[in-house]
Amino acid sequence: MALPEWLKKRAPQQELLQEMQRLLRSLSLHTVCEEARCPNIGECFTRKTATFMILGDRCTRNCRFCAVKKGNPLPLDPQEPENVAKAVNKLRLKYVVITSVTRDDLDDGGANQFAKTIKEIRKLNKGAKIEVLIPDFKGSLSSLKKVIEAKPFVLNHNLETIPRLYSEVRPLANYERSLKLLEQAKELNSSIYTKSGLMVGLGETFGEVIEVMKDLRRVKCDILTIGQYLRPSIKHLPVKEYVRPEKFEEYEKIGKSQGFLSVISGPFVRSSYRAKEVWDKISSKKIKQFSLPNLG
Numbered sequence: 001m002a003l004p005e006w007l008k009k010r011a012p013q014q015e016l017l018q019e020m021q022r023l024l025r026s027l028s029l030h031t032v033c034e035e036a037r038c039p040n041i042g043e044c045f046t047r048k049t050a051t052f053m054i055l056g057d058r059c060t061r062n063c064r065f066c067a068v069k070k071g072n073p074l075p076l077d078p079q080e081p082e083n084v085a086k087a088v089n090k091l092r093l094k095y096v097v098i099t100s101v102t103r104d105d106l107d108d109g110g111a112n113q114f115a116k117t118i119k120e121i122r123k124l125n126k127g128a129k130i131e132v133l134i135p136d137f138k139g140s141l142s143s144l145k146k147v148i149e150a151k152p153f154v155l156n157h158n159l160e161t162i163p164r165l166y167s168e169v170r171p172l173a174n175y176e177r178s179l180k181l182l183e184q185a186k187e188l189n190s191s192i193y194t195k196s197g198l199m200v201g202l203g204e205t206f207g208e209v210i211e212v213m214k215d216l217r218r219v220k221c222d223i224l225t226i227g228q229y230l231r232p233s234i235k236h237l238p239v240k241e242y243v244r245p246e247k248f249e250e251y252e253k254i255g256k257s258q259g260f261l262s263v264i265s266g267p268f269v270r271s272s273y274r275a276k277e278v279w280d281k282i283s284s285k286k287i288k289q290f291s292l293p294n295l296g
């Protein structure tokens with residue numbers, strides 16, 4: 001299927017990419033921007049933002065939409081939390097997004113490394129806000145607790161798609177389990193904002209997306225991102241539909257009427273896309289029903 005006009009983007013400037021890549025390699029760090037071949041990499045790296053990917057670069061799951069390497073993961077790097085903190089410091093980031101591969105081979109799913117990374121960032125970068133985009137930890141409440149106790153500013157977990165498509169898109173994941181994780185995060189600490197994301201264009205219907213949005217509001221999810229699924233390679237799931245920009249606008253309108261604090265919906269939207277700006281916009285609205293916690 002040929003790309004429609006609204007999905008054409010200019011190739012990123014090579015010098016900028018290389019400068020950022022040198023910094024990341026010098027600290028043995030990975031970003032999901034590179035590993036998942038994100039179409040926004042030029043824009044985000046130019047603005048010196050990136051989503052750091054911890055727990056190595058190999059994922060133990062086999063999601064059929066994702067370009068991150070699969071296979072036997074390497075042992076954890078004990079320097080990783082400190083190195084992420086150093087990169088945040090060098091880039092002078094005020095808002096940091098940390099994600100990971102899924103590590104079903106680890107007893108805690110990598111929760112401890114998330115907690116350590118949050119603490120190290122905070123030590124070296126006073127006032128930086130930290131968003132974590134976590135895996136489902138196979139539904140382990142104790143793993144989730146470890147992350148929540150480290151007090152991220154935003155806890156993000158993507159549902160990715162509608163429940164009917166889980167077996168095809170995320171065969172080792174479970175819709176109800178993911179929803180439960182978001183619910184438990186709020187129950188454990190209601191002052192931490194929760195966020196989730198969906199890809200569209202995988203064969204879902206408009207009504208099915210609205211149902212997922214309702215499920216998310218039922219578990220008090222605060223922020224939602226919706227973006228177009230783009231096939232990373234011929235080995236990945238094909239795109240069923242290039243969703244028109246007007247439909248994304250419609251999702252945004254409906255989401256806002258359902259009570260989300262923010263809905264970011266558009267063809268190039270990714271879970272971490274302009275995460276800082278999204279937050280800046282929310283906080284400037286000073287929405288009365290949400291008190292703004294000072295978690296640093």
Ligand code: SF4
Nearest residue numbers: 033038041044272273
């Ligand atoms: S949208 Fe997120 S994953 Fe993509 S380049 Fe930007 S920060 Fe990286």
